[in-house]
Amino acid sequence: MFDTTSPKDWKMEYTSLGGTGLQVSRINYFDNAEAYGNPRGNCEILFGEALKQLQKTDPYLYRRTDLVITTKFFWAPSGHPQSIQRRFDYSYNGINEYGTSRKHIMESIDKSLKRLQLDYIDVVYAHRFDALTPVLEVVRAFTDVVKSGKAHYWGTSMWPSWRIIQAFHLAQQYNLIPPIVEQPKYNLFDRHYVEDHYLPVFDHPYNIGTTIWGALDGGILSGKYNSGEVPKGSRLDKASRLTFFDPNIPKHKLEKLQKLQLIAQRLETTVSVLSIAWCLKNKHVSVVLLGATKASQLETFAAIKVQDKLTPSIMQEIEEIIQNKPKLDTNLYGPFFRIPNARL
Ligand SMILES: NC(=O)c1ccc[n+]([C@@H]2O[C@H](COP(=O)([O-])OP(=O)(O)OC[C@H]3O[C@@H](n4cnc5c(N)ncnc54)[C@H](OP(=O)(O)O)[C@@H]3O)[C@@H](O)[C@H]2O)c1
Structure with a gap:
């Protein structure tokens, strides 16, 4: 047939x-x-x-x-x-x-x-x-x-x-x-570009798609640095040669990461997969670029399925952990951008 x-x-x-x-x-x-x-x-x-x-x-x-x-x-x-x-x-x-x-x-x-x-x-x-x-x-x-x-x-x-x-x-x-x-860059810690700065170009007539990078914040969102130790051969271990990454992970990120890890465990996944699934939930994200350095890191493909587990209540829980939703500027977006179906 x-x-x-x-x-x-x-x-x-x-x-x-x-x-x-x-x-x-x-x-x-x-x-x-x-x-x-x-x-x-x-x-x-x-x-x-x-x-x-x-x-x-x-x-x-x-x-x-x-x-x-x-x-x-x-x-x-x-x-x-x-x-x-x-x-x-x-x-x-x-x-x-x-x-x-x-x-x-x-x-x-x-x-x-x-x-x-x-x-x-x-x-x-x-x-x-x-x-x-x-x-x-x-x-x-x-x-x-x-x-x-x-x-x-x-x-x-x-x-x-x-x-x-x-x-x-x-x-x-x-x-x-x-x-x-x-x-643009986009991840749980860095939301400003996709959730604020580029909003005007996602709309008609520009209809710009996005292929986002840094979804794991250079590996920090994989949780591999949570213990305070920097694993040998990891990106931060090589950070002295990569000038755009700060090898010192801020304390506030580590605290949030530990809480995100608990959600990941409840959803029977890893914090890497959870972080990528969270990016995929944004309707303005067309492609999440994966920066895997090893075949085993391609576990993050599971994010496609884990997206479905990110119910509105889980998304709200994540929101309460990260507490960094960009505050949109009324002067830029007009006074009524909070109404349902507002064009942003
Ligand atoms: N347009 C731009 O300006 C721009 C800028 C940067 C990147 N990019 C593109 O975007 C791609 C991704 O960006 P990115 O490398 O910054 O992304 P990223 O996903 O934030 O970070 C990648 C790092 O995360 C670690 N990682 C990935 N998967 C993992 C897993 N499952 N478990 C544990 N650790 C994991 C790897 O660290 P280890 O090295 O420690 O293994 C890798 O170096 C790049 O390859 C590049 O194509 C574009």
């Missing part, structure tokens, strides 16, 4: 990325960046090689049409021997190896495609907002990348929301292609 249902009716949980027809699940989306890996660029090389090998073992399962592969541009690999040793030291980058100028975007797309061994990338991101490049230049460059067929969509990461709005309207005005997705 033929299955006449559409893939959208199948049991696998898919969601549209923002206002597009691109269907993303929690396991068909792969995040890269030209800046990732040591030396920078190595993440794309390893991903490209792994995909080629997997496609040899099972060409159907790993078919390109079913994968959403992305990368981000801002900090290019400079090739300087010192920058290879010090991954987060960008002082060896030439002035045009940063940012999102047209020159950088055009050079980066070709280099990323080569490292990834791909003919096209599904979504390319401006990894940060570049204060030196006019937004119209960025929109035009990404439009040209998309029109060339080297990418299908473009997005932003950690851009000020009003810059996304500006990009959208410039695209409309000049008949260019607007961004469709933003990649």
Whole structure:
């Protein structure tokens, strides 16, 4: 018998990325960046090689049409021997190896495609907002990348929301292609971007989707640091080389974590899975990026099922533990944003 249902009716949980027809699940989306890996660029090389090998073992399962592969541009690999040793030291980058100028975007797309061994990338991101490049230049460059067929969509990461709005309207005005997705940080301890700052761009006509990172707060929300000991080989153990993580976990986070752990135990899961399930409950989250460093950490896929256990009363219990719901500013959102179905 033929299955006449559409893939959208199948049991696998898919969601549209923002206002597009691109269907993303929690396991068909792969995040890269030209800046990732040591030396920078190595993440794309390893991903490209792994995909080629997997496609040899099972060409159907790993078919390109079913994968959403992305990368981000801002900090290019400079090739300087010192920058290879010090991954987060960008002082060896030439002035045009940063940012999102047209020159950088055009050079980066070709280099990323080569490292990834791909003919096209599904979504390319401006990894940060570049204060030196006019937004119209960025929109035009990404439009040209998309029109060339080297990418299908473009997005932003950690851009000020009003810059996304500006990009959208410039695209409309000049008949260019607007961004469709933003990649912000979001987790139980850090809610401001998704629950406040980006609210205006989730609504019509922007319809921005999100692919959130840092869902485990760099591993802190896995509970592995609760005892005060830093396990060998963990991210915080390597923190001296990762300048953007503070190796000292604040006491207030540890106290909340111990309480979250009790809820996780009651739900027969781990605090990592609970933390990711909590992110998935937010209707503005299209994809949660998993930063697993070991196969065993992929236990967090269970979050897809654990979501159902996060009933309104459990969500309220979590709310009372974390006590950090962003307070929306009436001056920004208008006086009636608390009414049911208010457009935020
Ligand atoms: N757009 C951006 O600016 C941006 C910024 C950062 C990241 N990202 C993207 O988002 C992805 C995820 O971000 P992230 O790495 O910060 O996310 P994260 O999930 O907050 O942290 C990942 C860390 O959590 C630990 N971990 C993961 N699963 C675990 C588990 N089941 N049990 C225990 N520990 C676990 C690992 O720690 P150990 O190392 O200790 O094993 C890993 O290093 C990155 O890979 C990257 O693709 C984007």
